[in-house]
Amino acid sequence: MAESPARTAFAEEALTHLDTLYRGALRLTRDPDQAQDLVQEAYLRALRYQHSYQQGTNMRAWLFAIMRNLFWDRFKGSRKEDVSLDDVGEFVLYEKLRDEGAKPEADVLDKLAASEVVSAVEKLPPLHREVVLLVDVEGFSYKDAADTLGVPIGTVMSRLHRARQQLQKSLYDYALESGIVRGNGMMGPTQVPQQ
Amino acid sequence: MKCKECEDKLDRYVDRELNDTEALEVQLHLEGCPECMDHYDFQAHLKRVVRHSCDCDTAPVAFREKLRQILS
Numbered sequence: 001m002a003e004s005p006a007r008t009a010f011a012e013e014a015l016t017h018l019d020t021l022y023r024g025a026l027r028l029t030r031d032p033d034q035a036q037d038l039v040q041e042a043y044l045r046a047l048r049y050q051h052s053y054q055q056g057t058n059m060r061a062w063l064f065a066i067m068r069n070l071f072w073d074r075f076k077g078s079r080k081e082d083v084s085l086d087d088v089g090e091f092v093l094y095e096k097l098r099d100e101g102a103k104p105e106a107d108v109l110d111k112l113a114a115s116e117v118v119s120a121v122e123k124l125p126p127l128h129r130e131v132v133l134l135v136d137v138e139g140f141s142y143k144d145a146a147d148t149l150g151v152p153i154g155t156v157m158s159r160l161h162r163a164r165q166q167l168q169k170s171l172y173d174y175a176l177e178s179g180i181v182r183g184n185g186m187m188g189p190t191q192v193p194q195q
Numbered sequence: 196m197k198c199k200e201c202e203d204k205l206d207r208y209v210d211r212e213l214n215d216t217e218a219l220e221v222q223l224h225l226e227g228c229p230e231c232m233d234h235y236d237f238q239a240h241l242k243r244v245v246r247h248s249c250d251c252d253t254a255p256v257a258f259r260e261k262l263r264q265i266l267s
Contacts, residue, residue, distance in 0.1 A: 011263075105237050106236060132245070
Protein backbone atom coordinates (compact mmCIF):
# COMPACT_ATOMS: atom_id res chain seq x y z
CA MET A 1 0.00 0.00 0.00
CA ALA A 2 1.43 3.37 -1.03
CA GLU A 3 1.88 5.72 1.90
CA SER A 4 0.90 9.37 1.74
CA PRO A 5 3.65 11.97 1.40
CA ALA A 6 2.36 13.62 4.59
CA ARG A 7 2.78 10.41 6.56
CA THR A 8 6.27 9.89 5.15
CA ALA A 9 7.27 13.48 5.94
CA PHE A 10 5.94 13.12 9.46
CA ALA A 11 7.84 9.87 9.98
CA GLU A 12 11.04 11.39 8.62
CA GLU A 13 10.80 14.37 10.92
CA ALA A 14 9.98 12.13 13.88
CA LEU A 15 13.01 9.97 13.16
CA THR A 16 15.34 12.98 13.53
CA HIS A 17 14.58 12.68 17.27
CA LEU A 18 15.33 8.97 17.48
CA ASP A 19 18.58 9.32 19.43
CA THR A 20 16.88 11.41 22.12
CA LEU A 21 14.10 8.85 22.47
CA TYR A 22 16.46 5.90 22.42
CA ARG A 23 18.76 7.41 25.06
CA GLY A 24 15.78 8.25 27.23
CA ALA A 25 14.33 4.76 26.86
CA LEU A 26 17.71 3.16 27.52
CA ARG A 27 18.17 5.14 30.74
CA LEU A 28 14.60 4.48 31.88
CA THR A 29 14.52 0.74 31.15
CA ARG A 30 18.28 0.12 31.65
CA ASP A 31 17.97 -2.56 28.97
CA PRO A 32 18.78 -2.12 25.24
CA ASP A 33 16.16 -4.63 24.04
CA GLN A 34 13.40 -3.13 26.17
CA ALA A 35 14.51 0.32 25.06
CA GLN A 36 14.11 -0.62 21.39
CA ASP A 37 10.69 -2.17 22.05
CA LEU A 38 9.58 0.93 23.91
CA VAL A 39 10.82 3.31 21.22
CA GLN A 40 9.27 1.28 18.42
CA GLU A 41 5.93 1.27 20.19
CA ALA A 42 6.21 5.00 20.82
CA TYR A 43 6.81 5.70 17.13
CA LEU A 44 3.89 3.54 16.07
CA ARG A 45 1.65 5.33 18.54
CA ALA A 46 2.95 8.71 17.37
CA LEU A 47 2.13 7.82 13.79
CA ARG A 48 -1.34 6.68 14.82
CA TYR A 49 -1.99 9.92 16.66
CA GLN A 50 -0.09 12.28 14.38
CA HIS A 51 -3.29 14.30 13.89
CA SER A 52 -2.96 15.38 17.53
CA TYR A 53 0.50 16.82 16.96
CA GLN A 54 0.38 20.55 16.32
CA GLN A 55 2.76 21.64 13.58
CA GLY A 56 5.36 24.09 14.79
CA THR A 57 5.33 22.85 18.37
CA ASN A 58 8.09 20.86 20.01
CA MET A 59 7.98 17.45 18.32
CA ARG A 60 10.89 16.12 20.37
CA ALA A 61 9.01 16.86 23.60
CA TRP A 62 5.80 15.40 22.17
CA LEU A 63 7.53 12.16 21.18
CA PHE A 64 9.36 11.91 24.50
CA ALA A 65 6.05 12.33 26.32
CA ILE A 66 4.55 9.44 24.34
CA MET A 67 7.57 7.25 25.09
CA ARG A 68 7.66 7.98 28.83
CA ASN A 69 3.90 7.52 29.14
CA LEU A 70 4.27 4.09 27.55
CA PHE A 71 7.09 3.36 29.95
CA TRP A 72 4.89 4.21 32.91
CA ASP A 73 2.00 2.16 31.48
CA ARG A 74 4.28 -0.84 31.23
CA PHE A 75 6.11 -0.39 34.47
CA LYS A 76 3.51 1.27 36.64
CA GLY A 77 3.96 -1.43 39.22
CA SER A 78 7.39 0.00 39.87
CA ARG A 79 6.03 3.48 40.59
CA LYS A 80 6.25 2.78 44.29
CA GLU A 81 10.03 2.71 44.06
CA ASP A 82 9.78 6.43 43.49
CA VAL A 83 8.91 7.14 47.06
CA SER A 84 12.18 5.55 48.08
CA LEU A 85 14.56 8.29 46.96
CA ASP A 86 17.15 8.33 49.69
CA ASP A 87 16.98 11.36 51.89
CA VAL A 88 20.51 12.64 51.52
CA GLY A 89 19.66 16.01 53.02
CA GLU A 90 21.32 19.06 51.55
CA PHE A 91 24.24 17.36 49.88
CA VAL A 92 26.33 19.73 47.78
CA LEU A 93 29.32 17.97 46.25
CA TYR A 94 31.23 21.20 45.72
CA GLU A 95 30.95 22.13 49.39
CA LYS A 96 31.85 18.61 50.49
CA LEU A 97 35.01 18.62 48.38
CA ARG A 98 35.90 22.17 49.38
CA ASP A 99 35.50 21.36 53.07
CA GLU A 100 37.78 18.37 52.60
CA GLY A 101 40.40 20.45 50.86
CA ALA A 102 40.20 18.74 47.46
CA LYS A 103 41.48 21.62 45.32
CA PRO A 104 40.62 22.35 42.63
CA GLU A 105 37.26 20.71 43.15
CA ALA A 106 36.53 20.34 39.43
CA ASP A 107 39.53 18.00 39.01
CA VAL A 108 37.51 15.35 40.82
CA LEU A 109 34.81 15.57 38.14
CA ASP A 110 37.36 14.91 35.40
CA LYS A 111 38.42 11.71 37.14
CA LEU A 112 34.93 10.21 37.25
CA ALA A 113 34.43 7.40 34.74
CA ALA A 114 31.54 8.06 32.35
CA SER A 115 30.16 4.61 33.15
CA GLU A 116 29.96 5.54 36.83
CA VAL A 117 28.14 8.77 36.04
CA VAL A 118 25.64 6.81 33.92
CA SER A 119 25.30 4.31 36.74
CA ALA A 120 24.59 7.12 39.22
CA VAL A 121 21.90 8.52 36.91
CA GLU A 122 20.35 5.08 36.47
CA LYS A 123 20.23 4.59 40.23
CA LEU A 124 17.83 7.51 40.55
CA PRO A 125 14.16 6.54 40.86
CA PRO A 126 12.49 6.89 37.41
CA LEU A 127 10.42 9.98 38.27
CA HIS A 128 13.61 11.80 39.24
CA ARG A 129 15.75 10.17 36.57
CA GLU A 130 13.53 11.40 33.75
CA VAL A 131 13.86 15.02 34.89
CA VAL A 132 17.66 14.76 34.84
CA LEU A 133 17.48 13.17 31.38
CA LEU A 134 15.32 15.96 30.02
CA VAL A 135 17.02 18.96 31.61
CA ASP A 136 20.65 17.91 32.03
CA VAL A 137 21.16 15.45 29.18
CA GLU A 138 18.77 16.67 26.49
CA GLY A 139 18.83 20.35 27.42
CA PHE A 140 15.07 20.86 27.82
CA SER A 141 13.90 24.07 29.47
CA TYR A 142 12.00 23.64 32.74
CA LYS A 143 8.80 24.55 30.87
CA ASP A 144 9.34 22.00 28.11
CA ALA A 145 10.21 19.38 30.72
CA ALA A 146 7.05 20.26 32.67
CA ASP A 147 4.91 20.01 29.52
CA THR A 148 6.52 16.70 28.60
CA LEU A 149 5.97 15.21 32.03
CA GLY A 150 2.55 16.79 32.55
CA VAL A 151 3.52 18.41 35.85
CA PRO A 152 3.92 22.03 37.04
CA ILE A 153 7.31 23.74 36.63
CA GLY A 154 7.67 23.79 40.42
CA THR A 155 7.51 19.99 40.43
CA VAL A 156 10.24 19.82 37.80
CA MET A 157 12.41 22.10 39.91
CA SER A 158 11.88 20.19 43.13
CA ARG A 159 12.48 16.80 41.49
CA LEU A 160 15.56 18.14 39.77
CA HIS A 161 16.89 19.53 43.04
CA ARG A 162 16.44 16.25 44.86
CA ALA A 163 17.76 14.22 41.95
CA ARG A 164 20.91 16.31 41.75
CA GLN A 165 21.53 15.97 45.47
CA GLN A 166 21.23 12.20 45.19
CA LEU A 167 23.39 12.16 42.08
CA GLN A 168 26.13 14.18 43.75
CA LYS A 169 26.04 11.91 46.78
CA SER A 170 26.40 8.84 44.54
CA LEU A 171 29.31 10.42 42.69
CA TYR A 172 30.98 11.35 45.95
CA ASP A 173 30.58 7.79 47.25
CA TYR A 174 32.11 6.48 44.03
CA ALA A 175 34.98 8.97 44.29
CA LEU A 176 35.63 7.74 47.82
CA GLU A 177 35.45 4.04 46.91
CA SER A 178 37.74 4.44 43.93
CA GLY A 179 40.27 6.54 45.81
CA ILE A 180 39.73 9.71 43.77
CA VAL A 181 39.18 11.49 47.09
CA ARG A 182 39.80 10.51 50.66
CA GLY A 183 37.10 11.05 53.23
CA ASN A 184 39.40 13.06 55.44
CA GLY A 185 40.42 15.44 52.71
CA MET A 186 42.62 16.06 49.72
CA MET A 187 43.18 13.95 46.74
CA GLY A 188 43.55 10.25 46.24
CA PRO A 189 46.75 8.47 45.25
CA THR A 190 46.03 8.66 41.53
CA GLN A 191 46.25 12.44 41.52
CA VAL A 192 49.44 14.30 40.79
CA PRO A 193 50.13 16.93 43.46
CA GLN A 194 49.99 20.54 42.29
CA GLN A 195 53.36 22.20 41.83
CA MET B 196 23.41 40.25 46.24
CA LYS B 197 24.64 38.09 49.10
CA CYS B 198 26.41 34.77 48.56
CA LYS B 199 23.42 32.86 49.98
CA GLU B 200 21.05 34.38 47.42
CA CYS B 201 23.54 33.64 44.65
CA GLU B 202 23.83 30.07 45.84
CA ASP B 203 20.03 29.70 45.86
CA LYS B 204 19.87 30.85 42.24
CA LEU B 205 22.96 29.04 41.00
CA ASP B 206 21.22 25.96 39.57
CA ARG B 207 18.72 28.09 37.68
CA TYR B 208 21.56 30.28 36.44
CA VAL B 209 23.44 27.22 35.18
CA ASP B 210 20.21 25.98 33.57
CA ARG B 211 19.62 29.45 31.99
CA GLU B 212 16.26 29.66 33.69
CA LEU B 213 16.59 33.07 35.38
CA ASN B 214 15.04 36.14 33.82
CA ASP B 215 17.41 38.74 32.37
CA THR B 216 17.45 40.92 35.49
CA GLU B 217 18.13 38.00 37.84
CA ALA B 218 20.78 36.58 35.54
CA LEU B 219 22.57 39.92 35.41
CA GLU B 220 22.49 40.21 39.20
CA VAL B 221 24.01 36.76 39.55
CA GLN B 222 26.59 37.50 36.88
CA LEU B 223 27.66 40.70 38.61
CA HIS B 224 27.94 38.90 41.93
CA LEU B 225 30.01 36.11 40.37
CA GLU B 226 32.40 38.61 38.80
CA GLY B 227 33.10 40.07 42.23
CA CYS B 228 33.12 36.87 44.29
CA PRO B 229 35.81 34.27 43.45
CA GLU B 230 34.29 31.69 45.79
CA CYS B 231 30.84 31.82 44.19
CA MET B 232 32.48 31.85 40.75
CA ASP B 233 34.37 28.72 41.73
CA HIS B 234 31.10 27.12 42.81
CA TYR B 235 29.41 28.17 39.56
CA ASP B 236 32.25 26.72 37.47
CA PHE B 237 31.93 23.46 39.39
CA GLN B 238 28.15 23.20 38.89
CA ALA B 239 28.43 24.02 35.18
CA HIS B 240 31.22 21.46 34.86
CA LEU B 241 29.13 18.84 36.67
CA LYS B 242 26.21 19.43 34.30
CA ARG B 243 28.54 18.96 31.31
CA VAL B 244 29.97 15.75 32.80
CA VAL B 245 26.47 14.31 33.27
CA ARG B 246 25.46 15.32 29.77
CA HIS B 247 28.54 13.99 28.03
CA SER B 248 28.45 10.74 29.98
CA CYS B 249 24.84 10.06 29.02
CA ASP B 250 24.50 11.48 25.52
CA CYS B 251 27.03 9.26 23.77
CA ASP B 252 24.46 6.50 23.28
CA THR B 253 22.84 6.62 19.89
CA ALA B 254 20.24 4.34 18.36
CA PRO B 255 21.83 1.35 16.57
CA VAL B 256 21.90 1.77 12.79
CA ALA B 257 19.99 -1.48 12.21
CA PHE B 258 17.26 -0.34 14.59
CA ARG B 259 16.98 3.01 12.82
CA GLU B 260 16.58 1.26 9.47
CA LYS B 261 14.03 -1.15 10.89
CA LEU B 262 11.97 1.76 12.20
CA ARG B 263 12.25 3.60 8.93
CA GLN B 264 10.81 0.59 7.12
CA ILE B 265 8.03 0.10 9.66
CA LEU B 266 7.02 3.75 9.54
CA SER B 267 7.17 4.29 5.79
